[in-house]
Amino acid sequence: MRIAVDMDEVLADTLVTQLEWLNTEYGHSLTLGDVVGADLYDFIPKEHGTKLLRLLEQGDFFADLPVMQDSQEVLRRLAEQHEVFIATAAMEFPGSFGPKFRWLAKHFPFIDPSRIVFCGNKSILHADALIDDTPRNLAGFKGRGILFSSPHNAHVTGYARVSCWREVEQLFRA
Template sequence: MRIAVDMDEVLADTLIKQLEWLNTECGHSLTLADVVGKDLYDFIPEKHGNQLLELLRQGAFFADLPVMKDSQEVLRRLAEDHEVFIATAAMEFPGSFGPKFRWLAQHFPFIEPSHIVFCGNKSILHADALIDDTPRNLAGFQGRGILFSSPHNVNVTGYARVSSWREVEELFRA
């Protein structure tokens, strides 16, 4: 089976780092519970405008993201039995290419560089399954879309859903 896996909010915890930025730069004391079902950008005061977007565009933000719990172990096992690709959106933030590639090489060295796809619209992917936290990426995908739970997508329905990498493992074991 060919499995495509998103990076941000699936392998890498971008949300926790964005929350740290919001709390430090905007004077908030937000927790994950505070942002469930909400858009992070709603919490950015007008005076901070596009600072977070600019930080993401520069790319360095992606260099030291925390790794999602159990993702390395489970993905390594999946890669033993399946063809695994990392498919990460990078067109919106072109400065992220290098940092994302280096992050993946550091934390997922068992994924060959030839199996890392930087893309915009994920409907072009030819895979049996796509694990992603963003519903719009699953909407045009022709294979099996699997929604990886994140606070921003708690109200989304219509997709198989996993809330952890252990659930991913169980899903592909069946």
């Protein structure tokens, strides 16, 4: 089976890092619970959102993200049984290419670099399954779309959903 896996909010905890940055930089006290079912940018002044976007565009933001719990262990086992590709949207933030690639090499060295796909629209992917936190990426995907739970997609329905990497493992148990 060929499995494509998103990076941000699936392998890397980008939201926690964004919240920490906003809270430190601007004195916000935002928590994950505050942004359930909504876009982070709805909770901050426009100028703070603009500065956060600039930080993301610069790309270094992606260099030191925390790894999602159990993702390394489970993905390693999946990669032993299946064709696993990392498919990360990088077109919106071109400065993220290098930091994302180095992050993946550091935390997921068992994924061959030839199986890392930087893309914009994930409908071009040819895989049996796509694990992603963003519903629009799953909408055009022709295989099985699996929604990885994140606060922003809490109210989304219509897809198989997993809330952690142990659930991913159970889903693909051979």
